[in-house]
Amino acid sequence: MALPVLSLFLKSYSEVTIQTLRDPLVADALSLSLFTSALTVTIVILFGTPISYVNARFGYPGKELIDSLIELPVIMPPAVAGIALLMAFGRMGVLGHHLHALGLSMAFTTMAVIVAQIFVSAPFYMRQAKTSFEDVDLVFEDAARTLGATQVYAFFHVTMPMALNGMISGAIMTFARALGEFGATIMFAGNFQGRTQTMPLAIYTAMQGDLNVSLCLALILVTISFVVIVIVKIFTRRRISRSARN
Amino acid sequence: MLEIEAQKQLRDFDLDVKFQVRDGEILMLVGENGCGKTTVLNLVAGLLPPDSGEIYLGGETLFSSNFEVNLSPESRNIGYVFQSYALFPHMTVYENVAFGLKTRKLSKRDIDDRVNGFLEASGLWDVRSEKAVNISGGQRQRVALARALVIEPDLLLFDEPLAALDTRMQAHMRRELRDLIHDCAVPSIIVTHDLKDVYAIGDRVCLIEGGKIAFDGMAKVPLSEEDGAPLLNDTFLKSWESEGDLWSWSRSPESRAQKGNE
Numbered sequence: 001m002a003l004p005v006l007s008l009f010l011k012s013y014s015e016v017t018i019q020t021l022r023d024p025l026v027a028d029a030l031s032l033s034l035f036t037s038a039l040t041v042t043i044v045i046l047f048g049t050p051i052s053y054v055n056a057r058f059g060y061p062g063k064e065l066i067d068s069l070i071e072l073p074v075i076m077p078p079a080v081a082g083i084a085l086l087m088a089f090g091r092m093g094v095l096g097h098h099l100h101a102l103g104l105s106m107a108f109t110t111m112a113v114i115v116a117q118i119f120v121s122a123p124f125y126m127r128q129a130k131t132s133f134e135d136v137d138l139v140f141e142d143a144a145r146t147l148g149a150t151q152v153y154a155f156f157h158v159t160m161p162m163a164l165n166g167m168i169s170g171a172i173m174t175f176a177r178a179l180g181e182f183g184a185t186i187m188f189a190g191n192f193q194g195r196t197q198t199m200p201l202a203i204y205t206a207m208q209g210d211l212n213v214s215l216c217l218a219l220i221l222v223t224i225s226f227v228v229i230v231i232v233k234i235f236t237r238r239r240i241s242r243s244a245r246n
Numbered sequence: 247m248l249e250i251e252a253q254k255q256l257r258d259f260d261l262d263v264k265f266q267v268r269d270g271e272i273l274m275l276v277g278e279n280g281c282g283k284t285t286v287l288n289l290v291a292g293l294l295p296p297d298s299g300e301i302y303l304g305g306e307t308l309f310s311s312n313f314e315v316n317l318s319p320e321s322r323n324i325g326y327v328f329q330s331y332a333l334f335p336h337m338t339v340y341e342n343v344a345f346g347l348k349t350r351k352l353s354k355r356d357i358d359d360r361v362n363g364f365l366e367a368s369g370l371w372d373v374r375s376e377k378a379v380n381i382s383g384g385q386r387q388r389v390a391l392a393r394a395l396v397i398e399p400d401l402l403l404f405d406e407p408l409a410a411l412d413t414r415m416q417a418h419m420r421r422e423l424r425d426l427i428h429d430c431a432v433p434s435i436i437v438t439h440d441l442k443d444v445y446a447i448g449d450r451v452c453l454i455e456g457g458k459i460a461f462d463g464m465a466k467v468p469l470s471e472e473d474g475a476p477l478l479n480d481t482f483l484k485s486w487e488s489e490g491d492l493w494s495w496s497r498s499p500e501s502r503a504q505k506g507n508e
Binding site for chain 2: 139140142144146148149150153157158162
C-alpha cells in the first residue's frame, strides 16, 4: 500500500519540484482546485446541513429514497456522474435547455467544475453530518426547549456544537474528494487551463508531456490527502472520547 | 395550580389521565416501567401533544383540543429535570445554569447575578468553569436543579431525579429537594420508582397503571383514612419492608384485591 506513495517521493527531486511549482500549468491548476473545492465545501455545508438535520430527526414519505439518492454518487462511476450532469445541465440537458434559453450556459465553465465537485463530494459531508445529528440525544434538544429555546436556537446552541466534530470531519472529507475529482469534471466541464483544469486534470494533461509537472502536482495532492486523513482522525477520536464520557 | 385532563394513544395502551396539583404541592407519580409516567411529564411540558384534553397552569391554557391551543415548550415556563439530567456536555456548569436566562434575553449583569447566586447556594461555585461532563453525579444533579430553578418556573417536573445517585446521596438529596421545591411554592410533579422518595418528598401520590390513574391520595405515613389511602399505604409499607418493591402488590388487580381484604 505504501510503495506507490513512497515511489512518488523517491522519484521526485526537490529542486525540480520547486521549479515546477512556478509552472503556469501548476499554478493555475492549484489555485483553481483550491478555489473550487473551498466553494464546493461552503455550498455543501450551507445546503447539506439542514437537509442532513431533517433526515436525522424527522420521518417523511420517501425518506429512504432520498437518503439513497444522496449516497448514490459515492458508488456511481465518475464517468456516469459526468454523463448524468451533462444530461441535466448540458446545453441540451433537462434543465440546461431552459438555462440556455435564458442565456446561461453551465457546461465547460468553472461553474461546471463546482457542480461536478458538489455532485460527487456532497454525500461525504451529508452522510457524516446526518450520523452526527443522530448521535445527539433528542433529550438535549428537549431540555433546551423547556429552558426557553426555540427550535432554531436549540439547533445552533445545543445540537450543532455537539455534532460539530463529525460535521468538520465530513467537511474535510468533502474538500479532499472535491480536490481529487477527475472523471465527472473532465466529462462535464472539459479540460481548459485556468478555467476548468483542476489538479487531477492537469496531472493527466502533463503526463503527455512533462512528467515532472505531473509528479509535482501528485505530491501536492498526496500531501493534502495525508493532512486530511490526520485531521479527520483527530476529530473522530475526539468525538469517540466525548461519547464515551457521556 | 396545574390542571390536566389528557388522552393520548400510545403504542401499547391509551393514556387517559386527569388530576390537579396545587401551588406548593408535590405530586409523586408512580407506576411500573412503561405505564406512561414520563409521557405525562412530556405532555405537560409540551414535548408531546395530547390527542385530546386540556392542560391549564395558573389560569393559562397550555393545551386545549377544543380551542386548538398548544403552547410550545419554550412558552410554558416549566422547569424540567430530566432523568439523565440532560446537561449540555459542551458547556460549563455556569453556561448550563445560564442557558435558560440567555434564551430569555436577560442582560449579562442580571444573568451573572442570578447564576452566581444559584451556584454559591448549590455549592457549585468551585466547579463553575468545569465542563458538565467532568463533575460528579451529585454535582450534576445540583446543576440540573439549579438550571431548572433559576428561570423561576411556574411548574416543576422531575423524572426520577435521584435514580442516578448512590444511596447515601439519595437520602441527603431527598431532604434538600423537598425544601427547595417547597421554597419555590409552585406545583411540582416527581416521577419515581422508589417508595422512599414518595414518603420523604411527596405530599400526594398518583399510581398509574396502563395509562390510567389507579390511585390518587396522600403520600404520608402514618396511614390516613382518606379514600383508598389505607390500602395503598398498607400495601406500600408491606412491600417496601419486605422487598423495597412497590410492584410486588400492584402487578394484578386480583392480587391487589386479595391483599386489600387481608
